[in-house]
Amino acid sequence: MCTAAAIKTSSLFFGRTLDYHKSFGEEVVFTPRRFTFPMRFCGDWRRHYAMVGAAIVAEGYPLYYDGMNERGVCVAGLNFPHSAAFFPPSQSKINLAQFEIIPYILGSCATAAQAAHELENVNLTRENFSKELPAAGLHWLIADGADCFVAESVAGGMRIHRNNLGVLTNEPPFLYQLSNLSRYMMLSPGLPANNFCKGADIRPQGMGYGAIGLPGDMSPQSRFVRAAFFACNSNCGGGEEEGVNRLFHILSGASVPHGCCAAGDGGWESTLYTCCCSPASGRYYFTTYSSPAPRCVDMRLENYEGDALVRYPMRGGFFAQVVNGRAR
Amino acid sequence: MCTAAAIKTSSLFFGRTLDYHKSFGEEVVFTPRRFTFPMRFCGDWRRHYAMVGAAIVAEGYPLYYDGMNERGVCVAGLNFPHSAAFFPPSQSKINLAQFEIIPYILGSCATAAQAAHELENVNLTRENFSKELPAAGLHWLIADGADCFVAESVAGGMRIHRNNLGVLTNEPPFLYQLSNLSRYMMLSPGLPANNFCKGADIRPQGMGYGAIGLPGDMSPQSRFVRAAFFACNSNCGGGEEEGVNRLFHILSGASVPHGCCAAGDGGWESTLYTCCCSPASGRYYFTTYSSPAPRCVDMRLENYEGDALVRYPMRGGFFAQVVNGRAR
Amino acid sequence: MCTAAAIKTSSLFFGRTLDYHKSFGEEVVFTPRRFTFPMRFCGDWRRHYAMVGAAIVAEGYPLYYDGMNERGVCVAGLNFPHSAAFFPPSQSKINLAQFEIIPYILGSCATAAQAAHELENVNLTRENFSKELPAAGLHWLIADGADCFVAESVAGGMRIHRNNLGVLTNEPPFLYQLSNLSRYMMLSPGLPANNFCKGADIRPQGMGYGAIGLPGDMSPQSRFVRAAFFACNSNCGGGEEEGVNRLFHILSGASVPHGCCAAGDGGWESTLYTCCCSPASGRYYFTTYSSPAPRCVDMRLENYEGDALVRYPMRGGFFAQVVNGRAR
């Protein structure tokens, strides 16, 4: 269960929530240009763009949930369990395992448009990373300062959709979510007019009446509508921290307090972390459920030409404040 | 569970649904001017306005659910079980048992304004009609061609409210229902504008999008909103049958198919009858759940100066058509 | 704008509303077995099953909106303007113009299953009936006492879906509407439990609270949900008139009072007619907006072996009652 949003002020701010009922030990991981990705279908990949994002590291491999690269391309993978489709390897396509999609995009694409173009030739296979980490159904939000796309591998193959709203959640597929907005089109941040009964004296009893009908629950459709409403209507100044702050406020409207949304298995979904990529500064900002103070990792403080992963823990205390390269 | 509505075209059309899980044998009953009402607190009432409406007749007494009188005043009693209050008899007030309210209004008032004025002096007592027919909590919609009021005997005494919407259902009290409309004020019969995300291409996918948010369930609040929306926005020509037809269409939006709304005791609420008083013609129109063809009783065909009730059954077959005074 | 529903008690009752902002002069039309249909792609069709339904007759041709045949197959065409797709004539398919679909099904199919099977080979072409009556996008609900299907000619070709709910409205396509029900799955005809805040004293304030959240507006999605809720939960006895009555109550919940739903062009949508086919009796029941008393045409009173259309007007007065073969 996840929500992603991309907004533009003077530059792009791209982030997501990761909601789940347990943590797999996510970290902020910087992958330098010379780290070797052992690709399942095309051999070792020894040189690519540097990238930073949230990942779990398994067998020395960064399994990215989201991230950005040194060129400003951002991507996030979100749960898409019912509609995601995998295919047998194909001679005429670029075959990728699902866990390779984010490294492939971030490692090879200088723009979101290039990513969209390349993905049209990608064939998604059902390769597991390992027996313990099987392929799960995802779809992806991809953006840079110029464009935003959704990539969905569904029955019929990979589909790429332009996404001017910059919002993505989970099921059903993106085109449904987009079409579903028409049912909320009259909602506004303003005070509503009385259209109900002309001539009657009907007035709001407070602020916020223009958006009555905005859904407040945690279903994927409702989070999409809410995130879209907040993304479309929120505003802020042009500075870095103002943009990050606005994105965090948008995403907090899609966050879930522990105990308010059951996972299927008896546990509770909650927002394990929320992040914001800022390509203009190279900073990856994040908060976690129990550590609400924003922290950040600045990829420009790292060595792009290295060959080893650099890992920063996400866990931290209630007042945690960490920035790589600076004392806390 | 009931819904009442009063609309004005060239004249008044006033009607209601009666929803219940069983019938008590309602009839259309004409009470002529010289029928004697044995009043509980003020002795026998031997001369009053003639009236017609739906009633059950018990021990020769017409227990009216609704009706109109020869002067064009209409009244309907609707369920109000949690908020209705009864009081001990008072020296300084007109004491009435609940079952006497409708005869009192229709028998003595030439206008709705007069009824509102008189009711301010009424003290509602907890007199039962009989052991089998105890006093139940009701409130009343009262209208003529000029005015419309709601009367509620609540903790604190009888309250009279002007009701320009002409709609009434059940709990909570009328002022709540009126105030609650502010939460629906942006709904309209038209096609909505895109206020959600300026610049995005969001369009309706059919008619009716302007009223998305209108509640469709059978709770009293939802029926109030729906009946108000239909009453405020529906239109028709100026003829008698056009007005009756429009009122029936409004009320059918608050009607409940058998099986779709549980009564507390294991049965099902359904719309036992729907009626429409037309003071301009003196006709009382009605349909029942299983006899959907409109029928009517024309009070002007009756003898106003009589002293005995005239009773017409409401029950009838699927194609039933009855008008008093005419064969069928 | 239309709503169709099929329910089964001891037999099938199949009906629909036809909502539009103006009438084209609909009639109830009986087509006997030897009426010649001049098919656009397969020449004259001189012998077929007899059928009855609502149609406009243009140039001697019955343009059916809905109907049933002598074998008990029922079909209704509903507006589907955005998603309906037409195709060039195909050598390998049965090519039909849109206005031929209903005659084709009713004329040739003894069961709904046969209709579903045949339609899989149908190629829908963009033939106009005439310059004044161009092909409009529709989809179809098809049922008999055993099965119910939806047929949609969309990009990709004709799609047939089993429809156990028996309900159809307009856009988006049927699979969307079906999937959308999951957002209403907790609604019930009963009184709800307090799941919101265990330990708090939260109680319904009237009947109908179990269905709070049921949409009340006239958008196609909302009418689908409402009609499905009423169709699934309503009940009645096993007689003919009880079934017809139940179907009319279901459909009246999707009907629209004049003035409450704007058509695109400045007019108002309203429910021009509501019908109910009863294959068990061969009767086609109907009401119109301004003539709410049920009327019916009994196809078994007609001459199946004729070669000429038999036409009955739908228009009638407020108290209209017509049954073919009997005096009014």
Place this chain on the structure above:
Amino acid sequence: MCTAAAIKTSSLFFGRTLDYHKSFGEEVVFTPRRFTFPMRFCGDWRRHYAMVGAAIVAEGYPLYYDGMNERGVCVAGLNFPHSAAFFPPSQSKINLAQFEIIPYILGSCATAAQAAHELENVNLTRENFSKELPAAGLHWLIADGADCFVAESVAGGMRIHRNNLGVLTNEPPFLYQLSNLSRYMMLSPGLPANNFCKGADIRPQGMGYGAIGLPGDMSPQSRFVRAAFFACNSNCGGGEEEGVNRLFHILSGASVPHGCCAAGDGGWESTLYTCCCSPASGRYYFTTYSSPAPRCVDMRLENYEGDALVRYPMRGGFFAQVVNGRAR
């Protein structure tokens, strides 16, 4: 526009959001026992309980928005503009200006129950603090570890209501909000059962379906329902920071991104600050719109026996972290 919530884990956590379209320069203000309050009707008050909370300081006087005292009583004032009533000074009552209510409660009451009892004798007068700072309509949430109450001075006088939910927003009055919850009683954190159509295969398409119907807009009624749902259903461990964290997650669901809720005058409402009082530790935690990292002021580090206000700015940078008595 404000939302307040009180939850209990091993101890009380009491907080609120303050939403407004501009800041008046709120600070965290500690008032020691010997600070003199010049009371409008009862002369100088020279000794009282020490307190800490958010206030603006005008003419040396702390105009508290909320706070707690050394005994663990917490109070927050929330906007209540339509229903709040003021009265002329009364001989038989304790007369207080509105800005004196919070100091009076916190300065004199050892428990919330005592506060409730005292307020029953309070008469709220329309004294302005100054021409620039006139009396505004408010109501109050008051709690300690044992009890929670709402105090509303309405037409008819001061009304005290027990509040087991621990939630308060704005208009309409508290009893309305409480009663309104019945319309949401079936919502749950869990996965819903299919009550809609028994026998049909209707399943959730993701998590969160049990709460579909929860309102997501910023109207006071919707924020009340949402905060109540989150307060009732969220959970956490028993530690101090876990409780503060849970309260902040509850309140963030009622927070408003800048630009998404219009103020009447052309500006935008946003959540200026969010606070959490923890009587068990004496700490007043807070975040602001643009400084999301939690900070706190620990009243136990202050000199209770002082006579001068101690003031801490709320403003801070994006990464701000301040605790009084400790280096940042």
